[in-house]
Amino acid sequence: MAFKNSIAWYYFSSPKSFYPLAGRLIPWFWSLSIILLVVGLYMSFFVAPTDYKQGESYRIMFIHVPAAWMSMLIYLVMAGYAIIGMAWKLRMAEMMASALAPTGAMFTFLALWTGAFWGKPTWGTYWVWDARLTSELILLFLYIGYISLQSAIDDPRRAARASALLAIVGVINLPVIYWSVTWWNTLHQGASVSPTMEPKMASIMLTAMMIMTFAFWMYTIAVVLMRVRRIVLERESQTSWVKALVGEQVENSPAGEKQ
């Protein structure tokens, strides 16, 4: 079994075989994401009760917390791919790392944005330089730095190596974000959900939040697979299989419009 798995792993680590696999997986992740989003949004607005302290504005939590979790999870996965890409010189891992960055940056921005619009009615301010907010802002800068570094270097291999280094060093910021609310005295509240404690919120709210988290997660996989396919096409454009693939599409549609 382990032997079989390792063969599959090698097989799909080649862009040529990963490209069609990703194409087959995308619709499944889209369906999962949309189903979870519909259920999650319904629960967030119609099932979860009004909070006795914050009223209705707490409903921002159902997108704020999942976005913040995704911003950190994506960074961790991105750094993981960066390490694999560096250690084994796997092109597919390098491409996965760069495909993750824009979506990670988006969720980081959204975590900050929804946090600001939750902070205003709750704390009376959109922004405060406390440890949690500042370290999350640094995460956004790390993503932006990673993306700009990659686009600044023409040679894709050198770009991957340089940006991988940045991604790996930046991992230090993740525990800082995670424990910032315990290490420092922050305006941001402490963890409502943690692996070591009983959750400090009603279980219906927790369920809605978890469903929204999985919805964002499935969305991320779908979008990242779409992006990595585009990156594969660009980076492997000189290979015969990409040329054959493009050639087929040219024959099928004279304008070259078809996907």
Place this chain on the structure above:
Amino acid sequence: MSEFFAMGGRGFYVWMSYGITALFMVVEVIALTRSKKTVLKRLARMVKAEARGHS
């Protein structure tokens, strides 16, 4: 219905959060679909040019 959108007087904050989140996610997907089409078109031109060059 309007009571739902008012969100107990917090509608502005709630809908600014949900609205911008939805907008970003939709725009990301549209941008990706478009950029893939652009890449495919460019590659198709390259393949055609090469085919002409060889014949």
